[in-house]
Amino acid sequence: MRCVALNILEMTYDEFLMAIKDLGLERYRADQVLDWVYKKHIFVFEKMTNLSKEHRNLLARNFSIDLPEALDKRVSPLDHTTKYLYKLQDGNTIESVLLFHEGYATACISTQVGCPVKCSFCATGKSGFIRNLSAGEIVSQILAIENDTNQTIRNIVYMGMGEPLLNYDNVLKSVRVLIDEKTKNVGVRRITVSTVGxxxxxxxLSQEGLDLNLAISLHAASNEKRDQIIPMNRRYTIEEVLHAAKIYQENSDRRVTIEYILIREFNDFDEDARRLAKLLKGMKVFVNLIPINPVVSNMERPTQWKINRFKEILLESGIEAEVRYEKGADIEAACGQLRIRHLQK
Ligand code: SF4
Structure with missing residues (x-):
């Protein structure tokens, strides 16, 4: 019977260690292999030169290291934001983005092929849902980007294609893989899970003992408006989502980020800002105000005056807020755009 090679990227350190021991190899061999993969970006056993030929052959017969293939890559001449369209082993495609902020690189990674949530302002939502990504497919995006750019990724946001909490187990497993000091050793406080709630x-998630950063895509301050742009709001109201966010904040003692896309003459009125401030009163939150990218939808961006005013109302109400412009707008970096272009070919 032909044995099926196990993808190392799907495995936690303990799982890999167990598999290595099952092959009759010493414990430190696991550390050596993971060092090659996660630190040196060597993805073929043949090149792992501190292992004997016999061991390399044994490993190659039993394990694989599956990285996605880059079908497209766009680099913004404005801010160096880099967007990848990756092909998975089964031919499905996903997107990953590398963003640069003062001195550090952040990877924005996908958790599903497509997305079932269907937010009205999102290109991914329009393309339908195909399947969840495995933990290894999530982890592999980080390694593929690092391998291509030689950038060490220290910050990760689960904010690409898909709703992470609808793929809970695989997302959590990928986090556990990435934070292990034997693998990527990413600081857990440098990882953000972004959800519609x-x-x-x-x-x-608040009970996992991980203290990840949590970002909630709220985007409206009334259920009536949120229903129109996030269909899932009909199932989970703003109040229910914020109640859960409050529990998360209390259990983790982490400040929760509230994402709010500003759409002209839809959710940018003074009344919306006041209502938002009232909803968030007493919570330890930070609001990111994101003027909508008009390229992805037929919705318009508010005037600069309106954007500033919205922020001022929040600040005056004691809610911390900042305006954040989407990076890479010139290279279709908004979630799902590149993939849709590819699917339409
Ligand atoms: S914004 Fe996020 S949750 Fe909404 S459809 Fe797009 S990928 Fe899904």
Whole structure:
């Protein structure tokens, strides 16, 4: 019977260690292999030169290291934001983005092929949902980007294609892989999970003892408006989502980020800002105000005056807020755009 090679990127350190021991190899061999993969970006056993030929052959027969293939890559001449369209082993495609902020690189990674949530302002939502990514497919995006750019990624946001909390187990496993000091050793406080808000999953996440950063895509201050742009709001109201966020904040003692896309003459009125401030009163939150990228939808960006005013109302109400412009707008870096272009070919 032909044995199926196990993808190392799907495995936690303990799982890999167990598999290595099952092959009759010493414990430190696991550390050596992971060092090659995660620190030196060597993805073929043949090149792992501190292992004997016999061991390299044994490993190659039993394990694989599956990285996605880059079908497209766009680099912004404005801010160096780099967007990848990756092909997975089964031919499905996903997007990953590398963003640069003062001195550090952040990877924005996908968790699903497509997305079932169907937010009205999102290109990914329009393309439908195909499947969840495995933990290894999530981890592999980080290694593929690092390998291409020689950048060490220290910050990760689960904010690409897909709703992370609808792929809870694989997302959590990928986090556990990435934070292990034997693998990527990413600081858990440098990882952000961004969600439209699934209350029971947010509460569950708060009990994992991981203290990840949590970002909630709220985008409206009334259920009536949120229903129109995030269909899932009909199932979980703003109040339910924020109640769960409050539990998360209390259990983790982490400040929760509230994402709010500003759309002209839809959710940019003074009344929306005041209502938002009232909803968030007493919570330890930070609001990111994101003027909408008009390229992705038929919705318009508010005037600069309106954007500033919205922020001022929040600040005057004691809510911390900042305006954040989407990076890479010139290279279709908004979630799902590149993939849709590819699918339409
Ligand atoms: S914004 Fe996020 S949750 Fe909404 S459809 Fe797009 S990928 Fe899905």
């Amino acid at each position: 699934i209350p029971d999953k947010i509460v569950r």
